[in-house]
Every structure is written in structure tokens, then in C-alpha cells.
Amino acid sequence: MRVAAVQVASTIDSTANRDLVEARLAALPAGLDLVVLPEATMHDFGPVDHDLAAVAEPLDGPFVATLAAQARRLGATVVAGMFEQTDDLPYNTLVALGADGDLRATYRKIHLYDSFGYTESSRLRGGDVEPVVVDVPSADGSSTSVGLMTCYDLRFPELGRALVDAGAELLAVPAAWVAGEHKLHHWRTLLTARAVEDVVPVVAAAQGGERYTGHSLVLDAWGTTLAEGDAGEDAVVTAEIDPADVARAREVNPSLANRRMGQR
Template sequence: MRVALVQLAADIDSAANREHISTQLAGLTADDALDLVVLPEASMHDFGAADHDLAAAAEPLDGPFVQLIAAEARRLGTTIVAGMFERTGDDLPFNTLVAVGPDGSLRTTYRKIHLYDSFGYKESDRLLPGEIEPVVIDVAGRPVGLMTCYDLRFPELARELVDAGAETLVVPAAWVAGDHKLDHWRTLLQARAIENTVHVVAAAQGGDRYTGHSLVADPWGSIVVEADSGSEILRADLAADDVARTRDVNPSLANRRLAPPRPAASRKSSLPS
């Protein structure tokens, strides 16, 4: 599976963000033969200050942001996963990942389960949590599980996705910078890869406020490619048999005793990739 990770710094001007995304994605073409392009959490519109009204900025799933992502997915002939704030019937929106297929159709959504009520911040004051329903989609014949930012700190979600068949975890994020935060980001991404013997594809916001350092880790937990803090596009090829080879040598999933595999309640896209 050939992937591209788009690292960018979003703003609270949604129209400007769309223009910036279009400019950055112009560096990709259909000739790149990409299977998956991943943009960060909140690519549509940044979180802004703690009192910034995200409900006013939120868009429906057929709004301008998803229309842009659909047009780019069709142009590139690829699946794109990107983060937005989704309008609801409630006063508060969802923090949502949209997955748009190569034909421009919305294949699935994942609404962030674990809201960032940590490090002195309270995301739940501004957003609704999604249902506890792991989401796995098929991309180029590979099962891909979706997580968002703070979800990374909860290994049980990654394990539910893997029990539902995921062999790659995709983690869009806006990982706030600060003491220890870059170490946490790298360590947790590598840990999720190692303990689940999966690829991890993490696209993060960069700039001054966020940690950046989008990266891809292989099923051994080794970092294949990593960005710095600025706007950048990373590319990586994820070999189909990496997961099987790693699990043959390190069958830790099969050796579990405290929490044996069980059917997970997951939502899967039935549409072709």
C-alpha cells in the first residue's frame, strides 16, 4: 500500500485552509499511484483558542470541506482520510474523520471517542464524543483502522481495531506541543505498532502550536519516515506481507491469555477501494 502523509498547520479560517490544502495536495498527482492520503485532525478548521466557537465553524458531511476532499480523491484516484468538525443537531459538533474513496464518495466516518480532557485542556466542553464503535475500512485490499490524536493514549481502542481485522492504524492528530509531548507522541505510536504488530500511519498538524513529526512506523515499531515541524508531505510503501512476517516471528497477539481475541463491534465500509 502506497501512502502519503500531509503535514500542515491549519488556521481558524476554513476557506484559507481549503486553499492551503489544495496548494499542498497539488504536489501529488495520479501518477504517484497512491492508495491512501492522510491529512491531520482538524484540517478543515483549527481548534483555535479555548473560547473559539467550533460549533459555528462546523460543517455538514456534504459541506465545502468534504467536497474539496472528494474532488482531490477523484483527481488522485486514491482514498483520503482527513479531520473536520462535523455539524450535529446538538449545540456541540463531533471531531470527525472522513474517509473519501477514489470515486469521490464518502466511504465512512469516525467520530473521535476519547476527547482531550487532559494537560489542562477540556475538549469535551466544545465537542461531543463519538459512539464507542471502532471503524475499519478496506484500502487497496488492506484493512485500515481509524483513530484520532488522544485516542492514541488508549491501547484498548487500537486492540479493538486489530481484533476487528485492522493491519494498519491511521492516526490523524493535532498533538499539542509541550514538555514531554514529542517523546509521548513517538513512543505511543511505536508502542501501538509493536504491541499489535501493525503499521501505524500518523499525520499531524505542524507549526508553532503542535508537535508535528508525522511518521510511519512498521510492525516492529521502527520509524520508516518522519517529518519535522513544518508543512511537508511524506511518502511510504507498506509491504503487504510485513504484518504476516512480523507476526510469524513475534506471535504476541496469538499468545494472549488475559484478554483472548473476541469479536469486536466494528463498523466496516463495504465499498470497494
């Protein structure tokens, strides 16, 4: 499976963000199977008093339509973050569009970022506590089950384990990981931990620029970094994930099979 994590710096101009997505995805190499963009690609969180309910979109709105068109053009599954319209507080939602442009899955962020002095739950609602896995075909006819998690979810290892128990063979982690003291270290460490403990590759796409940490990453099932971006606004990291390597990692390190606690 050929994967790409596309780092952007979204603004509070949704139209400009759609134009940015089109431009960035147009520059991607051919032959990708999975493209992951950050959390809040549709529209940045903005200042704490910015009304996200006023800018949230339905799942058949212009942002998802843009992703669908790009997924068809690329012939790849595209995953990205948006604020999903409801009759009250919106959801912080990931959408996965298949290579045919159809909406294959939605994941509504479970763990809202009520931490480091911020209260995401005052602006957004949490999703159902249920793992979401989407099947991603590859050009060679194989397919990979991809588990979805968003940003702060990364700090909760039980979600990674629930995704693997639901069949995930790779984790996709869109994020808007706010910059600050210790934050880049936490980002790299937690991504590596999820890869190692769940014996899965991880594709993590982060917002970049001044406000966010950036450093989008792709790791293999051993926790080795295959590619990493910088803190800028326009990094693209690509890698090839070998299913045989994942199988070897699980054979050498059968920790999932050796569990005695929390098995379903």
C-alpha cells in the same frame, strides 16, 4: 501499499484551509493508495473561546467535497479530520473518501482531550465507543483494512487492540498533538507502542507549526520508523507498506495469537 502523511498548519479560516489542502495534495507524487491529513484539517481548534459549533460542517459540506475531488484526482483514499455539524456540540470527526470520491467511513473521536489543562469535551461531543475500519484498495488489486483513531485516542491501547480485532491491518492516526514538555517523546513512543503491540504499520499525520508538535510518522509493523517529518507546517512523509512484511512480523512475533486476556 503506498502511503503519505501530509502535515499542515490549519487556521480558523475554513476557506483558506480548503485551498491549502488542494495545493498540498496537488503536489503529491502519483501512485499513492492512502493519503492521511491531520485532525482539524478543516478548521483549527483556535482559542478556547472559539465557537466550533458555529464553523462545523455537515458531511456533505464544502470540506468533504474538496476531499472527494482530491481523492478522485489522486485515485487514492484520503482521510482527514473535521468538525461535524450536529444540533448541539459538534463531533471531532475523521472522514475517509474513496478513490471514486465516495464517503467510505466516518470516525467520531471517542476519547476527547480532557488532559494537560485542556477540556475538549466542553466544545465537542464524543463519538460512539465502536472501532471503525475502512477498506483501502491498492493499485495492484489488493486491499488493506485501515483502522481509524484520532490524536488523544493514541493514549488508550484498548482502542488499537479493538481495531485490530475488527480486522485492521494498518492504523491511520490524524492528530493535532499540542506541543509542550514531554509531548514529542510521548507522540513517538505511543505511536511505536501501537505498532509493536498490535503488529501493524501506523500512518500518523500531525498538525505542524508553532502550536503543535508536528513530526508526522510512518512506522512498519516492527515499530521501525520508515519516514518522519519535522515540526514545520508543510512536511510530507511517504513510504511503501509491504503486506508480506506485516505477515512476517506477525509470524515472528505472534503476540496477538498468544493472548490469553481480552480476546473476543
